[in-house]
Amino acid sequence: MSPTPRRVSTSTAVLPADGRRQNLSLVLQTLRRLGPTSRAQLAREVGVTKVTMSDLVAELIGEGRVRDVGTAEQAGPGKPATLVDLDRTGLLTVAVDLSVPARLQAAVLDVTGEVLHREERPTTADAAAGRGLDPAVVADLARSVLASAAHPVLGIGIGTPGLVGPGGTVRTAPNLGWTDVPLRDLVAGATGVPVLVTNDSDAATQAELSASPGSQDLVLVQVGRGVGCGVVSGGRLVRGAHHAAGEIGHVTVGTDGGETCSCGRQGCLETWLSVPRLRAALDTGHDPAAPDGPVDVGGHRLAVAIAPLVAALDLSEVVLAGPPDLLEPVVPVVARSLSERLLPSLDTPLTVRLATFPEDIVLRGAAALVLWDRLGVV
Template sequence: MTTTPQRRRHLPMENAALPSHGREHNLSLVLQALHSAGPMSRADVSRALGLTRVTVSDLVAELINRTHVVELGQTEAVRPGKRATLVDVNRHGLQILGMDLAEDSILRAAILDLDGNIMARTERRLVHETGDEILALVLEMARGAIELATAPLLGIGVGTPGVVNPDGVVLTAPNLGWTDVPLRTLLESETGLPTLVSNDADAAVHADYTFGAGCADMILVKVGRGVGSGLIVGGQRIRGVHSAAGEIGHVTVGTDGGTQCSCGRDGCLETWLSVPSLKRGLEAAASDADPVAAAAEVLRTAGERLAIALAPVVGALDLADIVLCGPSDLLGGDLLASAEQTLRERLLPQQPPLVTVRLASAPEDIVLLGTAVLVLWNCLGVA
């Protein structure tokens, strides 16, 4: 069993809704309060949300009936009168199926509890599959992963490369050979479970922001089979008018040509920075007269191209944090240092620096964790 960090971001609580604003909204507020703060008495929830105790008791009773909340027993705190009964989100009695389709040559799935702890996992290796072949493997893996669950599943979360619209249709994913694939509909038909499909970098940035060291103005660059990024500005994920915010992998970087990309153009960022591209560059460097220097140059060039793509974004949005997510042996060291140096050269000089650049922690599981965050929001309204 793999355990993820238990720190949860304590988000500012929204104001409670008036009755006319909907009961579901207030139910979500109760769940948010419990998920963020941990076990609380009904009176504590009442004070936190500004709702009457009668209203909170009614809301908690409904959530218990839905199995979304459980009673934990009486508090140990010494207070006048009868000891209060603690309630909490049903953290271990409900589970989530997360799927990560973004890594190079591998598809991953895992069963997670509501705290993001991975309870079981499975994976499928890819050789030369593409298009419908990969889609068939995804559906097969989902069926198999469901059998690993040891509690009722809230739903399925999927992180996939490419552009994903709000209906869960993968509009384009060149590295998977997908165009207009209704992935959410297909998975829901296959499993009967509510499904949320997101770009993998969007899922990853949610994970870093919620469970990691992320801040309210950040960009996470996900490097795997392709290159994409997730943006959070003012504490909100940015989707964009075409659901394509953060799609930097197919931005042409520089005016000096470059290798042809899978999208058909020359010089896209992915041709320097994706995991397959980096590995090809390092393999070629191994036959150089000075393989160590040649390998360092491959990584420095990739870092420079990344910074060229990011500098306008960081400057325009005034971001504070850049997170690189992918294999640390490729992204750390020379590549990270080159990206930092190029950004300093291209951004307004300031001390301390305007932006930090760092590697994501536990990058191998960050998309899986991010899909759990998205399912929590989609099914329980927990931010």
């Protein structure tokens, strides 16, 4: 199951043990935000006494999460303050991205989201076409990357296309040829490390939230093997009754048929818009942005699919995640088609844009979910 990062409510009563865990998480979050910081400043930021903060920092140092990093510059008299910071070498994660059609990729990341080591595995033609990816290949890739980590890792996060159940089982992923694959248990058994499995669009959405903390109400559309989206309302990622919120790729768009999808039906959104479709247009020498080309048609169909969602939840942003060279021309098409279908905003117009940092967005999001689950750090 992938955890849902949430804001801390200072008005909610907690048990002493829960309060201590919350404060430890707040210390880690503050250090991640500020960098090297004195205990006194940490106490002010978190809202505890200096004595309590010294105790919290000592515990985190003992766990290998935090370390002393020297003294602050002293402008006046008195003893200079000792600075502490995250022990970044001891806060590593492994993330796996299964969203790219031609290859699987995995990486070791530090607490800031920087990729320290990366490995890729090309997929077979059958797997790339959605006719079956052997889950053992994913477990082997995770095990290989884990072995490259210079220090123990906190856990492994996996972003995968498809519908992921609470227990880390991929219930269905037509683009991988999977039904009821117990991916979390398979990878955990192969590596001996805690594993989280989440939908790739949810992972990408979490990465975008980390990169754009001011975004509170948005839909992020992840374009890869197919199309999926993550929905954020009031700063929270929407999961849905069956953990299937955002599964728009296999929604039939229009009544005019279309190509047969990997799920067996005709006219699914991802038969109109996907990385393989856009790449194929480029490879054959066609201009994908030409009228009635893949960009024009795909962007229009995407707008048709998400317009009711944008209107129902009063979202302020539509974010496209995927290869920027392919998706940049899609942005104005989606913006124009949405404007034709939605009432104009009386305040701030709807924004349609590319993801803030599209590079490695699924990897960074999967790693962020591990940090939240293991440390309470977002």
